[in-house]
Amino acid sequence: MTFETLRALADRAALFTALRQDQLRSATEALGEHRWDVDLAAGGFTFTSTEHADRTLAATPHLLASIAPGPRSLIWSWALPQGDRSGITEKLRAYGAEHGIAELTEGEVAFPEDTGDDIGQWVDDLAHAVAGAAVEITGRSPYYSAPAGGARAVLLLDAPIEPLTVAAAVTALPRILTGLDLADPRASVWDLGRLAGWQLQWGDESFSTATLSDATGSARFRFDEYARITGIDGSLAGA
Template identity: 60%
Template sequence: MTFAALQPLADRAAFFVALRQDALTTAVDALGEHRWDADMAAGTLTFTANANPAHQVVTRPHLIATIAPGPRSLLWAWAHPQGDAQGVAAQLRDYGTQYDIAELSRSELAFPEDTGSDLDEWIAQVAHQIGTVAVEITGRSPYYSAPIGGGTRAVFVLDAPLAPLTVQDAVISAPRILSGLALSDARSAVWDAARLAGWNLQWTDEAFSGAIVTDASGSATFRFDEQARIVGIEAPGLTG
């Protein structure tokens, strides 16, 4: 079990985040075997091809939190000695204060009792949750979960050289993405993807059985069943 109070925010952003993480993975995988390096003084997090160091993906990272097995706690970046009290992570603190979400407005969160036997795996899951929540609140994407030693992970949101997410991109990637993604409420997830991507969205009827999303690349209709699951995507001209 991750931080339960934060899960609704993560659920809402899940579809958009999956699409953006897929775009980051595609860009980094194009380097082949690679490494990552963070230079906080220069304000860069760089992925570099092992075979040719001139081939890089250079991003600007914004530290959101560190998750450490030693103290068994998560420390928000706005309270971190190396963080920025008024940086991007402060948006999560302010959101928590505004909507009375203590897990966002407290500087440090103790791990819950039910972390399970594999603490490394649990920390990795929490890093995903925190990264997704950060995207939801700040609107920045993608995120990166970086192992920084001793089992600790740092979660960043990145300003990365990725093209904005278009409706066409989403239509092409959605079947593959959705096959491995469990959405608790796909209707809300599609609505939120449109909000975060800057698409126009219109519901097809008062029952919210379909959502038409549109941007400069074209238009697509997501169809939902009674349980708010995606049962079809109609996008003539966008997939071929």
């Protein structure tokens, strides 16, 4: 399979996902040089400072899938011997059944014939697509992807990270957007509001602007005739 449906789901959530990954990155960078440890059986995932062992960031992991370049396949957590203890991938499976998405309903999904010359990079890209699709379907975030026994594990994390606010997004978005290629910017802005739990208001019938707001402020996105984001201006509560 080509996994294009998963990539389309991930594209829709791309803006929200990038902002949440940025929050996770900021939290782990605050630890300085660090390592990560996971115990799926115990439900534990911890980032630990290598210089100060008492400085940690603990999270609850939810294994989504294992992507293996050897057998050239993706195996969903619910189909692995240890099973999906959290039920997260059962939600993905149910979504796939409801919408006719075979990539989500088959326990093991083979890679397509053409993965390019760099299989490692292809697997990394697929891991991000899998995680982004899971964010889109479940609303949970952030995620983490890491090598595991010759494969790549993809996990959603319940981490002690502040909920995403409009104020935080307005600060981060100029930097985030420079490295983000949005397939459908207008849809991504709409989905950002949905996933973050904010209010959204379109400016006109042409959808040339969209204003997202919460208790911390508002952000207005401007779009050109090709639905590309041409500018963002914000108003913070109390400013």
